[in-house]
Amino acid sequence: MQGSTWLILLLAVLIGVGIFYFNYIRAKKRRELFAGFAAQQGWSYLPVNNSLAGQWAGTPFRTGDNWRVKNVLSGPYNGHPMVAFDYSYQTHSTDSKGRRTTTTHKYGVVVLQLPGALPHLEVTHEGIFGGAVANAFGFRDLQFESDQFNRAFRVKADDERFGHAVVTPRMMELLLARGEIGWRIEGNSLVGWDKGDHDPTEVMNRLGLLQQVLEQVPPYVWTDYAGVDPRSRQQPPGGPTYP
Numbered sequence: 001m002q003g004s005t006w007l008i009l010l011l012a013v014l015i016g017v018g019i020f021y022f023n024y025i026r027a028k029k030r031r032e033l034f035a036g037f038a039a040q041q042g043w044s045y046l047p048v049n050n051s052l053a054g055q056w057a058g059t060p061f062r063t064g065d066n067w068r069v070k071n072v073l074s075g076p077y078n079g080h081p082m083v084a085f086d087y088s089y090q091t092h093s094t095d096s097k098g099r100r101t102t103t104t105h106k107y108g109v110v111v112l113q114l115p116g117a118l119p120h121l122e123v124t125h126e127g128i129f130g131g132a133v134a135n136a137f138g139f140r141d142l143q144f145e146s147d148q149f150n151r152a153f154r155v156k157a158d159d160e161r162f163g164h165a166v167v168t169p170r171m172m173e174l175l176l177a178r179g180e181i182g183w184r185i186e187g188n189s190l191v192g193w194d195k196g197d198h199d200p201t202e203v204m205n206r207l208g209l210l211q212q213v214l215e216q217v218p219p220y221v222w223t224d225y226a227g228v229d230p231r232s233r234q235q236p237p238g239g240p241t242y243p
Contacts, residue, residue, distance in 0.1 A: 031071060037073070048070050053069050059193065060107045067087075087193075089104075118185050141155065142167070174212055182194065
């Protein structure tokens, strides 16, 4: 083997080791960041809990393979159990020459537990998280009296009356002002997500947005659809279990 070939191989190995070390240090610093953040908030922290990947059915879950849940924060947030974490999955494609490419998709996820189970409702940005993914679940894209809101968001609900009951004019004002993430009501969970890694500041901002969304749900919705008193802070049995 010629000296130039050895040099190329050595360079490739050094680059590979460098990338591995960089990713290792980055992941270590991220774990330390979230562990410290959890301690400040009085929350629990787990570096990994992949079992959470199967707890919800909608976007961004149940897609691709190699599901990973890391940097899991859990604890109370304004009287509601919450969990936040890094989520990733992989998809694969093969070109005409048989070369396989793997793509890793990353999301920051936050979840608030609701005081009762409600019908499925998903609100996403038009053209970003909506479209084919949402339609694959068979939810109709609801229309509202605000053209500005209709242009900005997709609303999918398995009960049209419920969707209009939740997405009130005040809810639309809130989302137009700061609807920066997709969110979904799924049983006892209010799930929010966005692409890419999040940081502690974004976790708090996203939890704050979900709390505002929760506060905009009219009291009669809780009574009619969940059979609970919205003024009660007590969580009913049978909700999701967070670590």
